Amino acid sequence: MKELALIAVPLLFAAIAFVWPVERTRPWLLPVAGGLHVAISFWLLIAPPAPVAGAWFGFDPVARAVLPMISLLFFVCSVYAVAYLNVRTERRNRLFIFALLFLLCFLSLAVQAQHLGLLWVAAEAATLMTVPLIHFNGTARAFEASWKYLLVGGTGIALSLLGSFCLGYASLNAGGSGDLTFNALAKQFVNLSDEAIHYSHPWLIAAWVLLLVGYGTKMGLAPMHTWKPDVYGEAPGLVGALLAGGTTTMAFVAVLRVKQVVDAAGENEMTQRTLLVIGLFSMAVAALFLLGTPDFKRMLAYSSVEHMGILAVGAALGGLGIWAALFHVWTNSLTKGTLFLSAANIRRAAGGRNAGEVSGMAWSAPVSARMFVAGLFAVTACPPFGPFFSELLVVRSAFSTGSIYTAVMFLGCLLFAFFGFSRLVFAIVDGRPRTLARAEANRFKETAWVILPPLAFLGLSIWIGLATPSLLKDAWSAAVNNIFPSP
């Protein structure tokens, strides 16, 4: 029943936050709920519950491989949130805290969902809960971003519903009983008669395409990534970190679960090819835009698109590649935490966000600027940070499966992304601080509360790369074996 607590705890705290009378102390509910969530999910990581056959939701190996990361991300961000909401006392925080806790609840539900319909309901609810977080700043730009997010995200999620229906219909045509849990679906499509294949596979392929587009929109794979720069640019930094590490991870898990079913039906060549194309395309698009954008928060969005591309390529390579993708989910999300939180500090200290307005941050916000530079090296896969090791594994699995061109394109995109990234980061860190920035800097103090969370993410990113705990390695192997059993 502990896995139910992962959903109940944030729900309970959301209710408490809603009725909590004091504006100043309400943010403290976040780290308390986050801490409890981390404790439960790591407990489950160490002692996973026995799987229940036919259950609609549960802490299965896939959830075990990623959910502790989401808890950890949320917890560290929630500590930052306390400091953030204390400097933003001019905005009321009731709805913000309520929506954050609900987001955690639905992310936990979606990652643990074993049922096609339940997964969709949770993913849609998580999408909706993000909207109040995006327009927390209440500016015209924030509303524009929320509107675009609602339209693009809503359409994506609608298409994934259509895809879910197609998958359900394919299962009926193959003689299914209407059991839509992923394990039952995967079992059902194995060893079909020719007639059943004739009736079910066209629907199966339609389902894969629609679901990949639908959940790919949530992940932010190109060309469905258009909401990302707007949202990451306008949302508060900690929301960006949660979106880039939490929501996208949830969508990636959804894609993996669907791939499990479609692969079991013997269509793995198609899933691999589509994932590879869409992954490499995302990386290329992201690299191109990284070379051009002047805004450092939008830059993080393109970086996220790039890393979603890496996950898709990893998933396409199968076996070791999927293992590397799960590894990359951890390294990328934790590194993104450093980047988003330190970018939020820089944004507050500088009062601007374009390379044209911001420079000399090494003086105005020295610690945050240093962390931002360290985050740059981490996210562009320089050793000794985590992403280096996970991306190296993706490249290795590309070579071992003989996909030389994939590896070459992959490395080329990484190189261009590095150029674009470093150009912008050094433009804002180096140089002289603008006068405007200096006046703002008097108001923004780099207290321990805004420094320690991103620093913690940086430490975690190094630690997980250099000394990956064998517990996590086992969890990832178990997840890969569970959804893609090698014949």
Place this chain on the structure above:
Amino acid sequence: MTSSLNLFIGLAMGLNLLALASSRLPSVIRAAALQGMILGILPLLIEREFQWMVIVVAIGTIAVKGFVIPHLLRRALRAANIDREMRPLIAFVPSLLLGAGATIGAVALAGVLPMRPEQTGSLLVPGSFATVFGGFLLLMGRSKAISQVCGYLILENGIYMFGLLLINSTPLLVETGILLDLTVAVFVIGIIMDRIQKEFDSLDTSKLTTLRE
């Protein structure tokens, strides 16, 4: 049974074209609402025996899609006091032609996809595809926020129609969840529209152009 079902689906497909061709916001809202009510009736025609859950879902669908959401949209329309003419990005005649073409294409596409024997003459699949496409056209081809919401509703209607293929085999719990999510979605959209209206003094989304590369 199939013929009366097909009659209603045909009506719903006709309403797509009506929504695409109409130049005034209230008539688009009316088309979407009417389509939602037709969809509410469909489960009663499909289900052979009497079931409480089906009745509840049917009533819920008719209430939400036919009355609650259109009421919210009309209220937004009054509150915003906006000019009721649509501002098409894709003009009415081309969008009508595209919609008609999509309907034909949907019928052709559905002919290729293998159906279960008891559902072979049913218009559910072509109706669903045509409605999804019509919703997309409205979503992309109009600049007023309210007409985009209507496009989104019609898109959802199309998906709901497809979901009816599975009504005998999947738990209705999922359908209820979907309906609930849709309602919340429209609420959230309504709130955001309200804020956009206050902030930009307009509900014309072609003014939302600050964020771009």
